[in-house]
Amino acid sequence: MTDAASPLVATAPSPVAASPGYWAGVLRRLGREKVAIAAGVVILLIVLAAIFADFVAPTDPTKTSMLRRLRPIGSPGYLLGADELGRDMLSRLIFGARLSLFMGVVPVFVAFVLGSIIGISAGFFGGRYNTLVMRTVDVFYAFPSVLLAIALSGALGAGIANSILSLTIVFIPPIARIAESVTTQVRTMDYVDAARASGAGPFLIIRAQVLGNVIGPVFVYATSLISVAMILASGLSFLGLGAKPPTPEWGLMLNTLRTAIYIQPWVAVLPGAAIFITSIAFNLLSDGLRSAMEVKN
Amino acid sequence: MDTRATDQAPAAAILAKGDDRGGAATPLLAVSGLTKHFPIARGTVVRAVDGIDFEVRKGETLGIVGESGCGKSTTARLVMHLIAQDAGELLFDGELVDGQALPLKAYRRQAQMVFQDSYASLNPRMTIEASVAFGPQVHGLSRDDAIARARALLGKVGLEPARFAGRYPHELSGGQRQRVNIARALALNPRLVILDEAVSALDKSVEAQVLNLLLDLRQEFDLTYVFISHDLNVVRFMSDRVMVMYLGEIVEIGPVEALYARPKHPYTRALLAAMPSMDPDRRTEEAPLAGDPPNPINPPAGCRFHPRCPFAEALCATKPPALRDSEGAGHKAACHMAQPGSGHSRAPVAPETVA
Amino acid sequence: MLRYFLRRLAYVAPVALGVSFFCFLLVHIAPGDPLTSVLPPDASAAQQEEMRRIYGFDKPLPVQFVLWLWQALQGDLGVSIATGRPVAAEVGKAVGNTLVVALLAMVIGFALGSLFGFVAGYFKGSWLDRGASLIAMLGVSVPHYWLGMVLVILFSVQLGWLPAGGAGPDGSGAWKWNWEHIRYMLLPAITMSVVPMGIIARTVRALVADIMAQDFVTALRAKGMLDPGVLRHVIKNAAPTSLAVMGLQLGYLLGGSILIETVFSWPGTGFLLGNAIFQRDLPLLQGTILVLSMFFVGLNVLVDIVQGLLDPRVRRQ
Numbered sequence: 016m017t018d019a020a021s022p023l024v025a026t027a028p029s030p031v032a033a034s035p036g037y038w039a040g041v042l043r044r045l046g047r048e049k050v051a052i053a054a055g056v057v058i059l060l061i062v063l064a065a066i067f068a069d070f071v072a073p074t075d076p077t078k079t080s081m082l083r084r085l086r087p088i089g090s091p092g093y094l095l096g097a098d099e100l101g102r103d104m105l106s107r108l109i110f111g112a113r114l115s116l117f118m119g120v121v122p123v124f125v126a127f128v129l130g131s132i133i134g135i136s137a138g139f140f141g142g143r144y145n146t147l148v149m150r151t152v153d154v155f156y157a158f159p160s161v162l163l164a165i166a167l168s169g170a171l172g173a174g175i176a177n178s179i180l181s182l183t184i185v186f187i188p189p190i191a192r193i194a195e196s197v198t199t200q201v202r203t204m205d206y207v208d209a210a211r212a213s214g215a216g217p218f219l220i221i222r223a224q225v226l227g228n229v230i231g232p233v234f235v236y237a238t239s240l241i242s243v244a245m246i247l248a249s250g251l252s253f254l255g256l257g258a259k260p261p262t263p264e265w266g267l268m269l270n271t272l273r274t275a276i277y278i279q280p281w282v283a284v285l286p287g288a289a290i291f292i293t294s295i296a297f298n299l300l301s302d303g304l305r306s307a308m309e310v311k312n
Numbered sequence: 313m314d315t316r317a318t319d320q321a322p323a324a325a326i327l328a329k330g331d332d333r334g335g336a337a338t339p340l341l342a343v344s345g346l347t348k349h350f351p352i353a354r355g356t357v358v359r360a361v362d363g364i365d366f367e368v369r370k371g372e373t374l375g376i377v378g379e380s381g382c383g384k385s386t387t388a389r390l391v392m393h394l395i396a397q398d399a400g401e402l403l404f405d406g407e408l409v410d411g412q413a414l415p416l417k418a419y420r421r422q423a424q425m426v427f428q429d430s431y432a433s434l435n436p437r438m439t440i441e442a443s444v445a446f447g448p449q450v451h452g453l454s455r456d457d458a459i460a461r462a463r464a465l466l467g468k469v470g471l472e473p474a475r476f477a478g479r480y481p482h483e484l485s486g487g488q489r490q491r492v493n494i495a496r497a498l499a500l501n502p503r504l505v506i507l508d509e510a511v512s513a514l515d516k517s518v519e520a521q522v523l524n525l526l527l528d529l530r531q532e533f534d535l536t537y538v539f540i541s542h543d544l545n546v547v548r549f550m551s552d553r554v555m556v557m558y559l560g561e562i563v564e565i566g567p568v569e570a571l572y573a574r575p576k577h578p579y580t581r582a583l584l585a586a587m588p589s590m591d592p593d594r595r596t597e598e599a600p601l602a603g604d605p606p607n608p609i610n611p612p613a614g615c616r617f618h619p620r621c622p623f624a625e626a627l628c629a630t631k632p633p634a635l636r637d638s639e640g641a642g643h644k645a646a647c648h649m650a651q652p653g654s655g656h657s658r659a660p661v662a663p664e665t666v667a
Numbered sequence: 668m669l670r671y672f673l674r675r676l677a678y679v680a681p682v683a684l685g686v687s688f689f690c691f692l693l694v695h696i697a698p699g700d701p702l703t704s705v706l707p708p709d710a711s712a713a714q715q716e717e718m719r720r721i722y723g724f725d726k727p728l729p730v731q732f733v734l735w736l737w738q739a740l741q742g743d744l745g746v747s748i749a750t751g752r753p754v755a756a757e758v759g760k761a762v763g764n765t766l767v768v769a770l771l772a773m774v775i776g777f778a779l780g781s782l783f784g785f786v787a788g789y790f791k792g793s794w795l796d797r798g799a800s801l802i803a804m805l806g807v808s809v810p811h812y813w814l815g816m817v818l819v820i821l822f823s824v825q826l827g828w829l830p831a832g833g834a835g836p837d838g839s840g841a842w843k844w845n846w847e848h849i850r851y852m853l854l855p856a857i858t859m860s861v862v863p864m865g866i867i868a869r870t871v872r873a874l875v876a877d878i879m880a881q882d883f884v885t886a887l888r889a890k891g892m893l894d895p896g897v898l899r900h901v902i903k904n905a906a907p908t909s910l911a912v913m914g915l916q917l918g919y920l921l922g923g924s925i926l927i928e929t930v931f932s933w934p935g936t937g938f939l940l941g942n943a944i945f946q947r948d949l950p951l952l953q954g955t956i957l958v959l960s961m962f963f964v965g966l967n968v969l970v971d972i973v974q975g976l977l978d979p980r981v982r983r984q
Contacts, residue, residue: 154685157964159922166956169944170693205433206443208394209493213447213500214420223446227437246810250926253812254941269813273930280820287813294808302804 044307051303065112072106096282111263119245126186134194238301242294334406339367346400362560373537375551424497428509430489434481441477465495487518566643576645744954754954765935772859780864784871806865815930832932863916907978914970918963
């Protein structure tokens with residue numbers, strides 16, 4: 016009688032007709048979404064401009080000039096005009112991208128990691144642990160995000176770090192919810208039972224079998240939150256709860272330029288336009304990513 | 313200790329088939345008093361499996377049949393220890409499962425399962441060779457060895473590795489996926505394989521191929537099968553002994569031909585009578601079973617089948633019959649009619665005790 | 668049905684408790700001694716003692732929470748540091764103003780959002796879909812406070828049609844139902860309606876597209892594109908979820924109105940909140956947030972119940 020473990024012939028690895036990996040397939044489909052690609056390019060340009068602001072910006076964003084306050088768009092030397100303290104708008108916008116992007120992306124990223132851990136563990140282990148964790152999440156979910164962010168920032172005090180902290184706390188519950196929901200679905204699948212039947216322990220199962228199926232949808236959801244985060248972060252600065260003057264940050268700029276709407280309205284709205292464009296780009300990219308992931312299964 | 317194992321590559325040593333510790337007389341699997349109740353709302357439970365006892369002998373195929381909701385799948389999952397039993401004992405080759413002598417991980421190497429839904433039982437994000445190689449890797453095989461073994465097994469089940477190994481489940485047909493599931497079940501070189509409705513979702517022609525494959529594999533790898541199905545023809549084809557379940561209990565168990573030719577329990581008789589025949593002259597004029605399908609939340613008192621049984625008497629509503637063999641031929645039935653001296657009007661006369 | 672209603676209430680009770688506990692904690696997570704957070708800087712020792720007694724700062728935390736909650740339930744939310752008036756009174760006045768503009772925003776947002784969403788889903792894939800989806804996407808992406816500024820520039824500064832801020836010509840903050848006052852409400856309401864409009868449009872589009880993809884609808888449509896039977900069926904099936912989303916959006920509007928009310932100086936709860944933050948007036952901040960979040964929680968329950976009424980599948984959960 017043959018033992019199934021005895022060495023068998025022809026075990027040399029042959030060139031297997033492999034289909035491309037999962038993420039390769041997603042990227043390929045994403046490549047066909049022209050709108051999403053365009054959006055991605057826009058984001059890339061903004062990010063690059065922010066990183067290399069020192070080289071891209073025409074002048075020093077903090078250099079004030081009392082004589083040249085609120086110059087209109089197209090003034091000589093001030094391509095996009097000058098703000099209420101005579102600073103070059105274009106430079107401030109480019110430098111402002113750093114903080115605005117940072118305050119939008121970092122909370123979402125941290126919330127993605129923490130929320131996934133919370134949600135996946137709650138979904139996988141179930142039982143009382145799940146109930147406890149998800150009810151706590153529900154308490155935070157019971158607040159509208161703006162209100163929660165403002166409540167936290169208001170209590171903690173103004174500042175960039177506090178804003179990032181409160182925004183992270185705001186975004187953990189929705190991500191945890193999605194992660195828990197997807198994990199619960201995956202956990203009931205037979206292949207998870209088959210993995211258990213193979214003798215694998217819970218953490219190995221999570222890592223090898225569950226994670227790959229859960230991270231995708233959660234990640235796509237998280238990307239859709241970036242635009243919201245940016246708007247919220249800028250909103251906090253707009254209220255005086257985020258960045259402090261004279262730091263260039265789009266929301267803060269909108270705040271200080273508010274009274275300028277009577278004098279140079281189109282300069283005053285520039286920072287908001289920047290937020291708008293970036294937000295659109297992130298949303299288009301996220302939508303494209305979601306479509307690319309949906310086609311499978 | 314099998315001396316051949318020490319001469320072979322370490323991979324084979326890790327995956328050597330478990331020794332026959334109990335000997336020929338010990339059943340490979342002995343289940344006693346197995347019970348599982350699922351709580352739903354406050355107070356009520358679904359009595360999915362209610363105190364069943366049975367054995368699986370080495371090298372045989374035990375078929376398990378019954379309607380949906382009778383507890384077959386729950387039994388399978390209990391035997392596989394995928395859900396914990398509320399009561400009862402599982403002995404594998406004489407040793408208690410998840411006990412001192414047989415820790416759970418060691419048991420898992422020896423008992424494997426093939427699930428019904430061929431698609432849901434494969435991770436959509438893993439290639440099929442990776443899915444098959446997963447189990448061996450859990451037990452210590454290196455990735456390369458595991459992949460090599462996976463490819464060899466895929467070849468064994470009829471899926472040419474060069475063409476199939478790198479594919480994803482959604483790129484295969486239902487029959488091909490079931491072959492992958494079988495390969496995966498064999499990856500750890502088990503002694504016992506439970507097939508839970510493994511062919512039920514396949515087309516008839518594919519089903520025949522897979523069944524023949526299973527028979528070949530059983531021979532080649534010296535396997536013991538538990539074959540669960542609702543299709544009586546398939547069970548007859550595959551099994552040596554058959555066990556009939558109803559509402560969480562065993563109503564009849566015995567050698568396949570004896571059970572099919574001379575069913576002792578009215579439920580078994582009704583099931584067999586309900587099988588469609590190829591013979592146009594054998595028509596079924598009446599439904600073999602009256603009454604409503606059973607509700608496992610509030611099973612009837614006494615014999616659970618009595619509300620639908622054409623032979624039920626007052627005795628049957630009060631006293632549950634024990635699963636007993638009246639002739640000593642290994643063919644047991646849980647019915648008062650089959651047991652001499654039970655008090656049922658149709659029971660055979662008890663043999664006189666010799667003074 | 669009653670059982671579903673009771674179950675929802677039972678579920679929400681611990682959540683409401685948790686929410687109020689969080690509001691209670693706000694004062695304690697603020698840097699510094701909680702006492703200084705609830706008192707004006709020039710408070711006398713006697714006032715400090717009084718506050719200490721009322722709030723129970725020397726008692727253990729759970730006891731403080733119960734004390735505070737008990738007072739809140741009786742309508743006492745403390746006293747505003749800046750104005751010296753009871754918080755409950757201030758919030759009460761402001762809530763009315765916010766509700767008025769939020770409801771108008773809701774109506775506009777729901778109407779336009781449903782229209783765009785329906786058109787997009789019904790004619791999925793066509794240029795109508797693309798156009799409507801584009802509008803929805805813009806709505807969802809726009810920073811609403813910025814949009815407010817833009818609208819003010821357009822309609823107030825440049826065209827002079829509508830006022831730039833405030834609630835009424837006399838600046839009293841009191842609401843009256845006449846055209847004069849409604850003029851002040853238009854821009855804030857329109858601004859507030861844009862994001863919900865986008866969200867509702869997207870939701871309705873997905874719902875309608877799903878319903879239209881069902882096989883028997885295709886069969887019905889063979890009778891004609893705008894068949895009233897199909898329309899009725901689509902609306903009936905899309906209604907429960909879209910109403911639920913609308914209800915939730917109203918909650919977000921109530922909670923998130925701060926930014927727009929700041930832009931328009933609209934004397935609602937958001938404006939109050941902004942002032943509270945600016946002046947570090949923690950009792951006011953705490954009380955306002957408690958009222959707003961309770962509103963939101965209650966709204967959620969209401970939405971669930973309405974959904975249960977309209978959609979029997981939800982009730983069985």
